[in-house]
Amino acid sequence: MKNIAIIMGGYSSEYKISLISGNVVYKFLDKSKYNAFRIHIFKEKWVYVDDAENEFPIDRNDFSVTVNGNKISFDCVFNAIHGTPGEDGLMQAYFELLGIPQTSCDYYQAALTFNKRDLLSVLKPYGIKTAISYYLNKGDEINTSEIINKVGLPCFVKPNKAGSSFGISKVKTEAELPTAIETAYKEDNEIIIESFLDGTEVSVGVINYKGEIIVLPITEIVSENDFFDYEAKYQGKSQEITPARLSDEMTQKVGTIAKRAYEVLKMKGFSRSEFIIVNDEPHMLEMNTIPGLTTESLIPQQAAAAGISLEDLFTNAIELALA
Structure with a gap:
């Protein structure tokens, strides 16, 4: 044993x-x-x-x-x-x-994917689209009009290296920016401010299952809140629809992009990538390499839809690591 x-x-x-x-x-x-x-x-x-x-x-x-x-x-x-x-x-x-x-994946991949700015920069040359973004580091001068000129309103202010939507704000007016920036700095000393993408939000699980890289059934996220925040994720304030209500072509398209990101980065283990589809183009927000594994979490939901039990999912992860 x-x-x-x-x-x-x-x-x-x-x-x-x-x-x-x-x-x-x-x-x-x-x-x-x-x-x-x-x-x-x-x-x-x-x-x-x-x-x-x-x-x-x-x-x-x-x-x-x-x-x-x-x-x-x-x-x-x-x-x-x-x-x-x-x-x-x-x-x-x-x-x-x-x-x-x-x-999980190796240390370089973990560090890279945990840093939203660096991850999106590395994937850009592979044709993976993202929101328009503006970066701030703690201590930088905050020029609100310059930020709004670049990303527009509404926009999202996020800690660069944090998960579970901690420290994220949706900003609707220029006056709200300074408070949102302060909130994000409580979680991290680097910030990413992104343009609002108005479209369908989906979460795509990609795993190595028995030696083959597979895309799990995709989840569509419909948040009751302004966005998929902590409450929406963990307190039931969202609908998570698996499989997502996408056309076959779009399911194929977003799955292919998520799989390409997994392969390009030489990932291992679990990954869950978030996308917003605007005008038939998936835009990547981030990739999680230690996605939630609670019974409500997305990867377990997606695995169940693919006919993979939690026991199978966890055994597979261990057997691949040992191999």
Whole structure:
């Protein structure tokens, strides 16, 4: 039996969602094949948490844990940390140095995709369309009229490196910009301000399934709120329609673009890319490499529509990492 460490938590605002994802992986992991261990990764502690909620410290020298005098090492790490340090390359690099296989992409791909500005710049030469954007770094002078001239109104102000829609605002007037910028700076010292794309929002899961890169059934997102924000994502304020109400040609088109991005970036494991389709042209917003794995999350919904159970999905991720 292989020992699998499911890492969850993290250092960002997304830690609560990550704990839910990690516990779903723990619940659905095939216990006849694997010994699963829940590992909480927080700034103040890295611990193994057993079923009775006892905590045992992780030895960071070799990522092992000693329980009642027995040292336990891990054959593979299932990464369920959204945000830093699980989605931005830090944990990936650490495990690569230790020679422990893990289920997400490599550290460079993680760092690149976590940085929205850099990701979109790298994909542009491959013909992947994006919103018009304006960049700010903390300390830069804020010229609101220059920003509006470039991106127009309404626009979106986003932290460059954060997920789960934390720190995002939809800005409808120039007067609202400074507050929106402050909100985004609470999550990150870099900001991306994007033109509003008025179209159909879809989320496209691409995974390596049994050695073949496949596009999962696409989800259309209809938010009751102004956009697909935290409430819409996690508190039911949106309709998520899988498969999306797209023509066959458009389903093919957006799927091909998402798959191309996965291949161009030499991705591994899970990926979920967000697009808005305007005038029959998909525009990419971002790519998540540790997408939510809660039972409400999009990748599990899409896998179910493709006839892939959560147990299969998680077994596949581990087997590919071990291979």
